[in-house]
Amino acid sequence: MGLGKLLHDHAEHADVGGTIDHPRAYELAAEIGFLGRRREIFTRLAALSGVRPGDRVLDVGCGTGYLTRILAPIVSPAGRVTGVDASAPMVEHARRRAPGNCSYQVGEGQALDLPDAGFDVVVSSLAVHHIPAAERGAALREMFRVLRPGGRLLIAEFRPPTNHLLAQLVGMVSGPAMRHSPHDLLGDLIPAAGFHVQDEGDLPVMLSYVRALRPST
Template sequence: MKIGQSLHNPSKHEEGGGAIHHPRAYEVMAEIGFAGRRRRVFTQVAALTGARLGDRILDVGCGTGYLSRVLAPRVGPDGHVTGVDPSPPMVGHARGRAPRNCSYRVGEGQDLPFPDASFDVVVSTLAVHHMPYAARGTAIGEMLRVLRPGGRLLIAEFRPPTNAFFAHLVAVAVGPAMHPSMPELLADLVPAAGFRVEGTEHVKPLLHCVRAVRPE
């Protein structure tokens, strides 16, 4: 069994990377995987969301809540960051560290438990590859549904590393869930859901980011 697989629940998401249910082990792996640059990387991702004071943000596949805590100061006390994740242990870990303007719910990206047009920004970081292949398009459609018209989407996923060490690390962590590559997959799924893609960015060392808007 691969290291990454040991953190997942393969019975529910056998076609993807699977939900993760071991928050402390995940935190250790994330720090190692980002080679001590996790905070810098996620600060860059937060900036790419375009989040502003007072915004309502949804973090799909929030995991331990790391990104939502980075986003919290950007929206300030009048804004709010909501995290959703299918794993109760991950949500529990996030709740135990939540700032006042963050909250968390158990739920799946392909069936988001929120009304239409509830958020100004939707962000999803390293979550789509954990979803079953057949559910990924549905999940991005759900992100469109819960965004207000004109709202902003940012999806950050693994890109195929050119460095041999990082390529091996990604293969160990996520295995076959990365085929086809996430940049290729997102290039199809995001516009197919109805988003207008505004651009893509690489955040070193591992991330490919897609910026998009829900049309007015």
């Protein structure tokens, strides 16, 4: 079984979505895929999110909890980081490594079992492409719902390589994830959900991000 098949055995088509249920294989693939710069890149994502001490943060599609563990010391003991992922094995992996101010639950981004306006920041990295295309709008609306007015959103997704050969090699590992650019994947879903887009940009090793706000009124 190839690594791409192993990671994405519940996601045969980019628009159907699916889960990753092999956390150790995913961690290995992530370290390779980010060329040894994973910590650096996700630390930059944490900074872009605008998370501050005392914030309540939600990570939608938290996977193994890698980003939540970077955010945990930033929010300090007074803050809280909650991770949600549709894969029970990934959530269990995250729980075993959880700092004291992190908690995790199994759930889908398009149907969050969380209260309205309960978070200051919502982040989602490399997760939207795992949500079925028909449900991505609902997932963004759920992120809007659980953010307090004035709360901040950060979405990060894969940015396909422009080199055709490199794109083929990456596709062997990433499966359906790399078939669409972030612009094709997200379209106007973020503003359509009610967010005000602040900015967007690229990060090293094939990532793009969008930052947005839930309006205060």
